[in-house]
Amino acid sequence: MALSISLFFLLLLFPLKCVSSLSLMTKGSSLSVEKHAEDVIVSRNQMFCAGFVEVGENAYSFAIWFNESHTHNTTTVVWMANREQPVNGKLSKLSLLNSGNLVLLDASQITTWSSNTASHTQVKLHLQNDGNLVLSDSKGTTLWQSFDFPTDTLLPGQPLTRYTQLVSSRSESNRSSGFYKLLFDDDNVLRLIYDGLDVSSTYWPPNTGTIWQAGRVNYNSSRIAVLNSLGSFTSSDNYLFFTNDYGSVVPRRLKLDCDGNVRVYSRSEALKQWYVSRQVINDACSIHGICGVNSACDYDPERGRSCSCLPGYKVKNHSDWSYGCEPVFDLTCDGNESMSTFLEMQGIEFFGYDHNxxxxxxxxxxxxxxxxxxxxxxxxxxxxxxxxxDCYTKLDLRNGRRSPSFTGTIYLRLPNGNNFSKEESVTVAADDHVCSVVLHRDYVTKPANRFLRFCLWLATAVGALELVCFLMIWGFLIRSRQKSGADQQGYHLAAVGFRKYSYWELKEATKGFTEEIGRVDGTDAHDGRLVTWVREKKRRNSWLEEILDPAIGTNYDMNQMEILTKVALDCVEEDQDVRPTMKQVVEFLQSHESDAL
Known part of the structure; x- marks a missing residue:
């Protein structure tokens, strides 16, 4: 009952920013990166959203965030699927396949992330009220859940176990994996580990004594730690803390930040922002790798943390202090001890990497x-x-920090003859050197896509060629029609004695071939068809002379003309059954061949 009341007040206080009708995904459905503002899964209590978040230039990751905004500068992300390999901002999608597998496909249809699940029954993907993204089957069995694969954040009720770990982001602007991890070590103790570019070390609990002195135990092998909704964090190794606002009902999250510190954030609805309600490490300079090699860390509560190169060294990467500093000298080692000198620096300690x-x-x-x-x-x-x-010779100058309480002295080995001084160093606030590398994702095509593109270009070229040919033929026909004038008709008439009609003239004369032609001018035949006119002439004795063109003259065989005329008249009989076949026509002509001769 108390939890229901708490959720009710959270709903009243929490701002609603995700606008979506999606409450779940089923088999065959997808979320498109191009519609990332719309394709969002929202928890029933409207507190959490799941969808695509922009993490760089044309780079997106599928993530879960608090329902407060949707820009990569302000979105409070609590889980991310593909933090190491963002997808392209075009054509990428999250799909729940019919096989029951949840996959994230890039623009080139390459699988960049997968839940590695399978189910023959109906499955659904839904976002629970606690921020857990769950893939379950028709029986309610959980096939996959985001709580089992945390990134850098734990939500209330989400356990950290022997099988899971938190990995920090590279920086505030680069959400890929960084150098710090929170996990249970093999001795059942919850530890913070620096896993840098070339070295690794444990920095919490401090290596100043035994785990018993740090208030831990290692006999409990359950290896589980959890933050509850009221602000209490408990671990199986006996580590325990309470947030400053313990007991209040507010949204919370435990995060391993990119600087290697673990903090609990609570949300103030009055200020509409998150605030730190608990910090595990108070001395920021005790975190390993924070300033890199050959440098020293200095922390002031008012000014914050700052890093400085040691005398004789310069900053290696001005955009990222984790690379540390590099020497500006060349220290030779040829057995001549006079080639080296030592510069005394007090109040600076370098932890670890002792050679002797x-x-x-x-x-x-x-x-x-x-x-x-x-x-x-x-x-x-x-x-x-x-x-x-005591004397500790150093192979590497790492994890250096300045402290007035430190009574020891560090002696730097430098080449003799160089005028390096204690004050000669480069000091910059470490917070100003947040890695500003912008993630981006290009569209990587596959060979199949190149072939498809070639086919498309080829089809386009062929289509263009066909269009050009069609236009040329059409233009030729137009010009041919225009050239069929009186002059050409006159030449043809003079040569053969017959009037030549073009296709266009016939089409125009018959009104699109809808009316018959063949009627002749003259007093004898102007009212009948050509066939009827010939039949009427045939009844007379001199009919053949009347139907022949006078231009032929007398140079013809009368019997042949008579036979041909008879065949022609039989072939145009109105009754189709009366008309002779081609075979009959041939036989008729062959039978009268001797008569014609």
């Missing part, structure tokens, strides 16, 4: 110990009440 350790050692003994080692970058020299002065 000498207990109760003099300063000169420590100097000689470093000079005999070509890889020695310097040594830490500090006083211990029980053991005297």
């Amino acid at each position: 350790y000498a207990q109760n050692s003099t300063y000169m003994n420590c100097v000689n110990l470093c000079l005999r080692d070509c890889d020695c970058k310097g040594f830490q020299y500090r006083f211990d009440l029980d053991q005297g002065f």
Whole structure:
């Protein structure tokens, strides 16, 4: 009952920004990246949304976020499917296949992410009120859920187990995997690990004592940690904390930030923003790798964290301090100890990467110990009440931090003859060096697509060629029609004695071949058809002379003309049954061949 009341008040307070009618996905349905503002799955309580989020230039990831906005600058993302491989902003889609597998396809139809599930029954994808994206079958069995694959955030009720881990983002603007991890180690202890470009180390709990001194236990092998809705975080290794606003009903999230610190964020509805209600590590400079190699970290509560290169070193990458600093000198190692000198710097500690350790050692003994080692970058020299002065030669100058409470001294090994001073260093606020690499996603075509593109171009070219040919033929016909004038008709009439009619003239005379022609001018035949006129002439004795063209003259055979005229008249009988076949015509002509001769 209390949980229902809490959710009711959260619904009243939480701003609604996702506008969508999608409550779930079924087999055969898809979400399109080109309609990312519309194709969004919304939880029933309207608190969470799932869809495509822009993570760079033409780069998108399928993610879950709090229902407050939908721009990559302000969206509070709590889970991401393809953080390492964003998809193209065109043609990409999330599809629930008929096989029961949930896949994310890029523009080139390459699968960039998959739930690796299968089901022969009906399945659905829905977003629960707690922010868990669940793929379940018709029996309600969970096939896949986002809570089992966290990215950098835990929501209330979402467990961190032996099989899961949180991985920070590369930066605030680059949501790909970064260098920090929160996980249960093999000794059942919850730890923070720096997994950098070339080295790895554990920095929480601090390596200053045993796990018992850190308040942890390692005999509980269940390995589970969870943040509840009221602001309490409990872990199976006995780690426990409460948020500053513990007990209040507000949206919360636990996040491993890109700076390696774990923070719990709560949302203020009055201010419409998130605030830090708990931070695991108070000293930001105790986080490994925060300033990179050959540098020192300095933290001030008012100014924040800053990084500075050691004397004799310069910034390696001005856009990313995790690369640290590089030397501006060339330190040779040829056995000549006079080639090196040491610069004393107090109040700076470098944790780890000790090559040699000498207990109760003099300063000169420590100097000689470093000079005999070509890889020695310097040594830490500090006083211990029980053991005297201890010497630690350094292979690498990593995890450096300035602290007034640190009583030791670091001696940097530098080439002799260079005028490096303690004050000579480059100091920049680390927060100003957030990696600004913009993610992008180009459309990568496959060979099949290149072939299809070639076919399309070929079809287009052939179509264009056919169009040109059609236009040329049409133009030729028009010109031919125009040239069929009186002059050509006169030449033809003079040659054969007959009037030549063109196709266009016949079509025009018959009104599109809808009316018959063949009527002749003259007093004898102007009222009858040509066939009727010939038949009437045939009844007379001199009929053949009357129907022949006078231009022929007398140079013809009367019997042949009579036979041909008879055949012609028989072939145009109105009754089709009376008309002779072609075989009969041939036989008739052959039978009268001797008569004609």
